């Protein structure tokens with residue numbers, strides 16, 4: 575198997591030969607982020623997937639991100655490095671159960687976080703990401719009841735920001751729920767100058783303590799724009815790569831998980847992807863993301879609605 579510079583060169587060659595684009599989420603390994611044509615949060619990846627001229631999109635992230643790209647660009651071939659790169663939050667919301675939950679609240683507008691399967695998106699009225707969720711919810715008439723899923727932590731946080739009472743699905747991300755308040759309090763004492771920043775998938779007590787809460791893109795921007803020079807970062811550790819690149823003189827401390835025997839602030843699904851798997855996926859043109867056309871046609875509607883609102887909000 576090729577390694578290092580040779581492997582990167584072989585990937586670049588395949589990309590040119592096949593008119594492929596590599597899109598990577600901020601939680602990918604540093605080497606993948608550095609090799610990618612586009613690095614971004616889930617909103618940016620969806621926006622880029624909708625407008626790329628490439629024939630092949632290699633989506634290095636988790637499976638639902640590949641599905642979102644395929645839903646938006648059905649005429650393109652969408653590849654993922656490893657089909658086992660799933661998402662505990664998407665898994666916490668099986669489509670059949672969600673359909674039954676939705677049936678209990680027939681008059682509600684169904685807003686779902688992008689971390690869901692294509693089948694759940696097909697049951698939704700509007701999709702959101704953590705970058706645009708507040709704007710999307712505020713765009714829904716105030717007297718219209720809302721059902722939100724699958725992330726209970728993001729849902730509760732959005733309720734506190736928008737003042738909207740929403741019916742919440744009881745799902746969560748195992749990575750963001752693992753952060754230890756006790757250890758973070760100790761870290762803050764040891765680094766009183768440090769700003770605590772957190773992703774809204776974290777539990778409420780951590781979000782209340784945080785100096786800033788935002789999506790991966792918003793956290794990155796905050797660290798660039800703030801005068802502060804030290805940050806305790808409560809989200810998946812992959813984002814630290816872009817933070818350090820953008821602000822090399824600043825200090826970034828990954829928030830510790832409660833279980834010190836594992837690096838729970840790494841998403842093991844995101845970290846299944848490797849440069850070798852990207853090379854093989856481009857070479858063999860598989861694993862390919864395929865979606866039933868009837869599901870895709872339903873799922874594209876709430877995603878396009880989200881993209882339209884994001885464009886109006888200049889996000």
Ligand code: 13P
Pocket residue numbers: 614615616617689703704705747773775788789790791
């Ligand atoms: P972003 O939308 O902030 O990229 O988050 C995606 C995700 O999976 C967070 O765990």
Ligand code: SF4
Pocket residue numbers: 636660661662663664689747748749750775810841842843844
């Ligand atoms: Fe899913 Fe959590 Fe991994 Fe994000 S960090 S992809 S929400 S399991």
